[in-house]
Ligand SMILES: O=P(O)(O)O[C@H]1O[C@H](CO)[C@@H](O)[C@H]1O
């Protein structure tokens with residue numbers, strides 16, 4: 001994109017108070033180190049570990065708190081449920097970092113953000129139990145969002161996509177899956193040697209798109225068992241959540257570093273769940289903050 005392009009007000013919407021449209025933050029609210037969580041209430045849990053708080057802003061499902069953790073500037077923002085929300089959050093955080101709101105032009109010097117999503121997830125393998133943590137080393141997006149962006153092929157693992165679609169006999173009426181790696185440096189830093197590196201599916205819904213039947217039947221009732229027996233480089237798909245692929249894909253396209261780490265709250269193979277999962281998520285948040 002030409003650096004001298006003036007981005008029209010209808011394409012990047014800036015509110016009267018100088019904040020960006022949905023997340024309602026102004027450029028001075030941005031921090032380079034950003035924790036992302038689905039649940040707006042989880043932002044309070046993250047901020048309970050902060051030593052100082054600079055701001056607390058809420059708009060729709062987007063709740064942001066900025067402050068300091070052990071002397072380090074940091075912010076946490078919620079994105080709600082679903083990959084479509086992550087596309088909004090990433091685009092608007094990047095705009096705060098890399099677009100001059102007065103001239104509406106891309107700034108000459110790129111600012112790189114470190115983005116770590118801490119989420120909850122359903123396990124697809126027996127030995128990944130409730131309470132375990134798994135890093136989305138590769139995120140498999142079932143939502144199709146990245147396919148709308150030029151250059152999506154440059155940031156995706158095309159070989160994995162081909163092998164996966166062929167193995168599970170992907171239905172052509174579904175959006176084409178895209179597969180994006182997490183940032184390797186962030187994964188080393190946050191995952192150290194005690195968090196499992198997995199292949200995570202970012203589903204486009206919670207029920208049928210993750211193989212759940214409540215009252216409605218699945219179009220392909222065998223999809224989950226095919227996913228469970230699929231191997232890439234000898235490794236299985238480990239878990240379901242909903243935002244890792246769009247996060248990692250948008251971050252790569254925009255020149256940021258991103259990863260997702262999830263706490264398992266549902267065991268899909270053993271058909272088990274823990275609704276009292278918040279203490280486990282609290283442990284994960286504290287670990288991530290210490291390593292950020
Ligand atoms: O716990 P969070 O971060 O919301 O993550 C997971 O939980 C939600 C579904 O219950 C989806 O957003 C999924 O990605």
Ligand SMILES: O=c1cc[nH]c(=O)[nH]1
Pocket residue numbers: 120121122123206210240241242265266
């Ligand atoms: O099974 C699960 C649990 C949490 N989040 C998901 O998306 N799926």
